[in-house]
Amino acid sequence: MENIFEVQDLSYQVGETKILKHINLEVEKGNYLTVVGPSGSGKSTLMRILASMISATGGKVLFDGKSIDSYEPIEYRQRVSYAFQQPTLFGKTVRDNLSFPFEVRKKDFDEMKVINYLEMVNLNETYIDKSVNDVSGGEKQRIALLRNLIFPPEVLITDEVTAGLDAENKAIVHRMLNEFNDRGLTILRVTHDETEIEDSRAKIRIGNGEIEND
Amino acid sequence: MTNLTVSNSTLALGFVLVLVALVIGYIEKLHIDKDIIIGVIRAIIQLSIVGYILKFVIKANDNWLTLACFIIIVINASWNAGKRGNGIPKAFQSSLLAIFVGTTITLTTLVLTGSIKFVPEQIVPVTGMIASNIMVAIGLCYRNMKQTFTDRHQQVLEKLALGADIKLASLDILRDSIKSGMQPTIDSIKTLGLVSLPGMMSGLIFAGVDPVKAIKYQIMVTFMLLASTSIGSIISCYLGYKQFFNDRKQLKNDLIS
Numbered sequence: 001m002e003n004i005f006e007v008q009d010l011s012y013q014v015g016e017t018k019i020l021k022h023i024n025l026e027v028e029k030g031n032y033l034t035v036v037g038p039s040g041s042g043k044s045t046l047m048r049i050l051a052s053m054i055s056a057t058g059g060k061v062l063f064d065g066k067s068i069d070s071y072e073p074i075e076y077r078q079r080v081s082y083a084f085q086q087p088t089l090f091g092k093t094v095r096d097n098l099s100f101p102f103e104v105r106k107k108d109f110d111e112m113k114v115i116n117y118l119e120m121v122n123l124n125e126t127y128i129d130k131s132v133n134d135v136s137g138g139e140k141q142r143i144a145l146l147r148n149l150i151f152p153p154e155v156l157i158t159d160e161v162t163a164g165l166d167a168e169n170k171a172i173v174h175r176m177l178n179e180f181n182d183r184g185l186t187i188l189r190v191t192h193d194e195t196e197i198e199d200s201r202a203k204i205r206i207g208n209g210e211i212e213n214d
Numbered sequence: 215m216t217n218l219t220v221s222n223s224t225l226a227l228g229f230v231l232v233l234v235a236l237v238i239g240y241i242e243k244l245h246i247d248k249d250i251i252i253g254v255i256r257a258i259i260q261l262s263i264v265g266y267i268l269k270f271v272i273k274a275n276d277n278w279l280t281l282a283c284f285i286i287i288v289i290n291a292s293w294n295a296g297k298r299g300n301g302i303p304k305a306f307q308s309s310l311l312a313i314f315v316g317t318t319i320t321l322t323t324l325v326l327t328g329s330i331k332f333v334p335e336q337i338v339p340v341t342g343m344i345a346s347n348i349m350v351a352i353g354l355c356y357r358n359m360k361q362t363f364t365d366r367h368q369q370v371l372e373k374l375a376l377g378a379d380i381k382l383a384s385l386d387i388l389r390d391s392i393k394s395g396m397q398p399t400i401d402s403i404k405t406l407g408l409v410s411l412p413g414m415m416s417g418l419i420f421a422g423v424d425p426v427k428a429i430k431y432q433i434m435v436t437f438m439l440l441a442s443t444s445i446g447s448i449i450s451c452y453l454g455y456k457q458f459f460n461d462r463k464q465l466k467n468d469l470i471s
Contacts, residue, residue, distance in 0.1 A: 051375060052462065052464070053371065053374065053375060053464060054464055055460075055462055055464065069462070073462050073463040073464070074377055074378070074379050074463060075377075077374065077375060077376070077377040078376075078377035081375065081376065081377070082375040083375075084368070084371070084372055084375070087372060088368055088369050088372060090369060090372075090373070100373070100376060100378070101376060101377075103378075103382065104376060104377050104378045104379075104382065105377075144372075147376055148375075148376065
């Protein structure tokens with residue numbers, strides 16, 4: 001299988017503090033890679049670099065064989081989407097959030113498509129016009145993930161998106177992500193969740209800014 | 215015109231009013247006596263110099279000299295607006311463009327419509343009024359922009375992560391900032407004549423002009439300030455928000471604190 005990411009001698013430092021040190025990593029297309037390690041080990045920083053939210057201070061990242069710096073950032077982030085641990089919902093209603101990916105791509109809002117996606121995460125169509133203040137934490141995370149997936153990217157990076165969710169919400173998120181992975185989506189998942197780590201299909205461990213061998 | 219009776223001696227007596235402020239500051243232990251004294255001295259010196267310069271410029275009645283005054287006022291206002299940029303890069307340059315364009319469009323419209331004439335006694339004070347209002351508006355825009363980028367940086371990051379362009383990711387902030395620059399002008403318009411008799415109108419009435427004629431000038435000033443603060447706020451905000459991102463369209467962390 002072809003590599004979607006090749007990380008070569010990647011470093012990241014802020015002032016004198018080295019957060020990532022000479023990381024080398026290859027991620028195959030369609031992989032579901034779990035990234036583990038203690039808090040502050042540099043996992044999220046690595047993921048943010050891969051999502052082009054920040055730039056490395058040394059080394060390089062190849063995406064689909066080309067340096068990520070050679071891609072137009074907006075186009076790149078539509079192909080490599082990043083989901084946050086504690087997402088904020090935009091605007092006033094759920095519609096404002098699910099119409100955002102359409103707005104980004106200058107496309108008309110497709111309500112049927114949105115309803116299908118909502119059903120995929122066990123939310124019915126009445127949610128479209130719900131106020132963002134009236135959705136629970138778990139529903140909020142599911143809606144936020146739909147923003148990432150409504151136009152499926154090639155890679156989804158999730159940064160502890162199930163942290164703080166109850167078992168039912170976690171199961172819904174897992175089922176959705178597995179479905180997308182089965183359809184070819186490459187997923188990089190940062191997690192501290194023991195069950196997720198045990199169930200992971202592939203895993204790397206980061207400690208003190210370096211990749212550790214298990 | 216004969217009603218204007220202020221003289222050096224009456225001004226000296228009027229200094230009693232400064233003492234009132236000083237006494238209040240002293241009693242309430244506000245520690246602002248030094249600021250008051252420096253402020254008053256600066257005001258006297260600055261206004262005296264400007265008074266003599268204006269007297270010279272008006273007497274000379276030279277177009278180039280009038281234009282030079284316009285440029286000096288615009289640069290000075292931009293410098294001050296830039297200082298209110300709170301570390302936003304290129305704040306002076308953005309302010310200069312915003313104040314220059316805002317002042318030029320407004321002044322040109324006023325001259326072309328015949329509301330004012332291209333003579334120094336009208337161009338110089340009106341330039342000062344326009345430029346200082348845009349300067350204040352830009353200061354408010356920058357302050358609001360920096361604060362809202364700090365408060366809503368998570369939302370901006372999430373929008374960027376979803377593939378939004380920097381403009382779409384900051385659109386709410388951009389709109390709020392433009393509004394914050396224009397809001398004081400809009401608010402003051404609402405109370406015109408009810409609460410305040412603004413400077414232009416008061417000055418003309420002081421000088422003995424018929425109040426009905428004076429309000430026409432004030433209405434003109436209202437239109438002019440509305441236009442100029444809108445133009446200045448829009449230009450400065452559209453140039454300003456881009457400074458929060460680097461060339462890889464990533465949010466700069468050092469600007470949000």
